[in-house]
Amino acid sequence: MSQRINKEVPDNFFSPDPGDLVVHAPGRINLIGEHLDYNGGHVLPAAIDHQLELIFRRNNTSICRVYSESFDNYTEISLDDLSPVNTGWENYIIGILAQVKKEVSVELRGFDCLIRGALPVGAGLSSSAALLCGLAKGINFLFNLGISDKSIILMAQKAEQEYAGTQCGVMDQFAVVKGETDALINLDCKTLEYEIIKAQFKPYRLLLLNTNVTHKLSDSEYNKRRQECEEALKIINSAGNNFSYLSDVPLDTLLNLKSIIPPELQERARYVIEENQRVLQAVMALKEGDLITLGDLMYASHNGLRDRYNVSCAELDLLVAHAQKDPKVLGARMMGGGFGGCTINLVHQDHMDEFIRKISQSYQETFDRPLTPIAVSISPGIRCAALKDRT
Template sequence: MVANEILHTAFSESFGGHGQLYTAPGRVNLIGEHTDYNLGFVLPGAINKGISVAIRLNGKNTYRVQSLDFKEEVTFAADGQKLPVAWANYILGVVMEFHIRCFAVPGFDAVFAGDVPVGGGMSSSAALESAFAFAINDLCQFGISRRELAEIGQAAEHKYAGVRCGIMDQFASLHGERDKLIRLDCRSLDYELVPFRLTGYQVVLLDTRVKHSLASSEYNTRRAECEAGVKSLKAIYPEVQSLRDADLPMLEAVRSQLQPATFTRCQYVIEENARVLNAITQLKTGDIAAFGQEMFASHEGLSKKYRVSCAELDLLVDIARKCGVTGARMMGGGFGGCTINVVAESALAAFLQEAERSFNAAFGRAPLVYGVKISDGARRV
């Protein structure tokens, strides 16, 4: 996380005095990709990288926000007008969602910075939304639950960033706990904290340094394809409200009515939901090897059936398999970003060396390496 002194100094220089500090983390998702907006199951955890904000009410009707990372400052009102600065729309969206729920947010001054790599699949946008939602709720003493704060962040992303994301990222950022993953039912939003203390293993992300140039448009396309599958399923099976309610025999029964791509998208989602539940059982019984195989199977489905991987991600997963990594897969929306790897500490150095060598030979650069720890969610500092 960003050092408190940096934010205090920047706030004092820009606005005078001090603001209250808050922080919200990014997240990793061990398994369960693209299942959240299909109302299925996911297994994320908050991480020790996030967005930190210094904020203070200013007694005005305007909001002044400065980004240290982008070296930009914006001033806006709660009028719903989208802003020309992309990052500011996430914050505007959060403010507007409070207003929609009849919680009038007074004006504030804020400075924020983060260490979540943008475009790495660790959900820097959800961390930004969650940091501001948590801070506003605490400063104004609105008493809104963390669950509703996650819904506020999700709605902000839908309406102001144009990405029809599920709720997993915001939920994990707000509900995370150290050394625990979150088994989240994305339909009911019931959740269970699953212990994740892997003695002798590390969670390591390898960043392809490919940004998600296709992610937003293809994300919305995948969502539409899944909705088309549900529509055909529902015509025969009225109980199917989402792919969460379907199984493979049901999908096979409507195969002739679906475009081939739609069939394979739906097939992946149904299979991935089953993998998440299997993976949780394996974690609880301590079968880390079986857990890792579910991760590899998840990547295979994402690459071959859901078609959201890319050559760089596929190569890193192949290297992981050849190097004896316990489990690996792409993480996030796809088309770039990171792979997530569960690696025995004894195999880590050789894996990273081979990944650098082979990736550099193929693409002319080395992947970036991030070690992450499962950490606490949004909080006042």
């Protein structure tokens, strides 16, 4: 692993002009179905109206010059040296450059890229997937490489696995690229087949509550959970079965094998099996306009994440417990990898301000830490366009 020294932004780094390529790369929510993408299950994500903005311009060299306003960090990356580095966010850039370089037959050329916008890192909104997919989509558009959306999704996943060390599934990247306005994606992570589900929540709205407890998935229990699921599946198949994914295992099969599966692995497997069924039930509830059932499934999902998958924390549990006592909140659950980040809540639109006020006060009093509410709307996936004159 090499070490690159971050440099001062050079005087000749470009200032965006009308006509430059701009890529809007959204964050994502997941209504239900956490930790199922790497277990071959169904998930129900959507792109949201909070996004990164990446502005590109060719520079006719072999150097990629990237400045992130959020990190106040500038780096130069040679296309002749795409080895990982010791610092964090640069590995995402290097990783996607390496994947693009492998994908195309033409010589990849350098560019300048300015990254700005607000997607909080560690909040469970998939800022990493937005960055990776936004970079890949922008490079593809800038140089007319003809890379398909599916390839961009899989390249972004591989870059995060190989360069950032997070053994993620494919849900985040899929939602960021394929999201549609006012629609959720019922994604089968085994086959990547998907169904667009209209998100009709009125008179309720989606509200995220950011605990401001940050996580770094590669340093947390995320990769351990994936390993535990793989081990559980291996034991199940050693008993004469041949399941490809843990989500394929019937609950009866798991219960009949309790004597050979360690208790902790039983809990992980049971969560996956039950959560996959909850996603399918949530899809039916949405199609039938049954928001009460949808909310109940969200609470059940959080219980499973807390009690069987053990990826919640005190801050998340307090927020969900507070929501569950409020009759104008239909459902709530932790969202993302766990150990911090956000809860997602389905709150009556006329009750938003009061709910935020009360839950923020309770959170501050309990943890001596502010709570950050984030109202979200479901929006399109990645979009490329020419930068408009803002003057």
